[in-house]
Amino acid sequence: MDIRETILPGIGMKYQLDGASGDRIVVIIHDDGRRELYHFEYEDLEKSISMITLEDQEARHLAAIIGGMTYKPKQLESVEMAFNDLIIEWYKIEPQYASAGKSIGELNVRQNSGVSVIVVMEDQKTKHINPGPDSVLKANSTVLAVGERDQQKRFKQILISGAGD
Numbered sequence: 001m002d003i004r005e006t007i008l009p010g011i012g013m014k015y016q017l018d019g020a021s022g023d024r025i026v027v028i029i030h031d032d033g034r035r036e037l038y039h040f041e042y043e044d045l046e047k048s049i050s051m052i053t054l055e056d057q058e059a060r061h062l063a064a065i066i067g068g069m070t071y072k073p074k075q076l077e078s079v080e081m082a083f084n085d086l087i088i089e090w091y092k093i094e095p096q097y098a099s100a101g102k103s104i105g106e107l108n109v110r111q112n113s114g115v116s117v118i119v120v121m122e123d124q125k126t127k128h129i130n131p132g133p134d135s136v137l138k139a140n141s142t143v144l145a146v147g148e149r150d151q152q153k154r155f156k157q158i159l160i161s162g163a164g165d
Contacts, residue, residue: 002092002142018045020121035059088118088146091159095139098162105133107162113155115147 006014012030019025024040026048033056038048054062093100099107104117120128120135121142128135137143137159145155157163 001090085148086146087149087152088144089152089155091143091145091156093137093139093141093143093159097139097159099137099159100139101136102162103134103136104131107137107158109145109155109158112163113147113158114151115145115155117143117145119144 001020002018004016006016008014008028012028015027017025017027022042024045026038026040028036030036035054037052037054039050041047041049109115109117117131118129120131120137122138143159145152147155
C-alpha cells in the first residue's frame with residue numbers, strides 16, 4: 001500500500017492510500033476532528049465516486065473495527081499461533097535509502113539481520129516472490145520481510161544505511 005501525506009493549512013491533514021487492489025482512498029482529518037473519506041474510480045483516479053463524513057468518535061469506532069480490535073477472523077488467529085514470535089513487515093524503499101539500487105546479496109540481509117525477504121513489489125503489477133540474492137531493491141519498491149522484532153529493527157537500519165557487510 002502506498003500512503004501519501006499532505007498538510008492542508010487551516011484545514012488539517014490529507015492521507016491518500018493507494019491499495020494493491022487498485023483502490024484509492026483519501027482521508028481528510030479536519031482540525032475540528034471530522035473525517036472525510038473519499039473513494040475513487042479505477043479508470044479515473046481523480047474522480048471521486050463516494051464520500052463519507054464521520055465525527056471523531058465515529059471514526060475511532062470504525063478504526064477499531066477495521067483494525068481488528070473488536071473481532072479477529074479465525075484464520076488470523078491460527079496464522080498468529082503458527083508464526084508465534086515472527087512478524088511480517090512491509091517496508092517502502094524510499095529514494096534516499098542507501099539500500100536503493102543494491103541487491104539483497106550485497107546487503108547480506110539474512111546474515112546481518114536474520115529476516116527473510118519473501119516478496120519485492122516494484123509496482124502493482126511487478127512482484128518478485130521469494131527473491132534471490134541477486135534481486136535488486138529499487139527506489140519506491142515495497143519489500144515484505146518475515147522475522148522476529150529485533151531482526152526487523154536491524155533490517156530497517158540496513159535498508160536506511162545500506163550497510164550490509
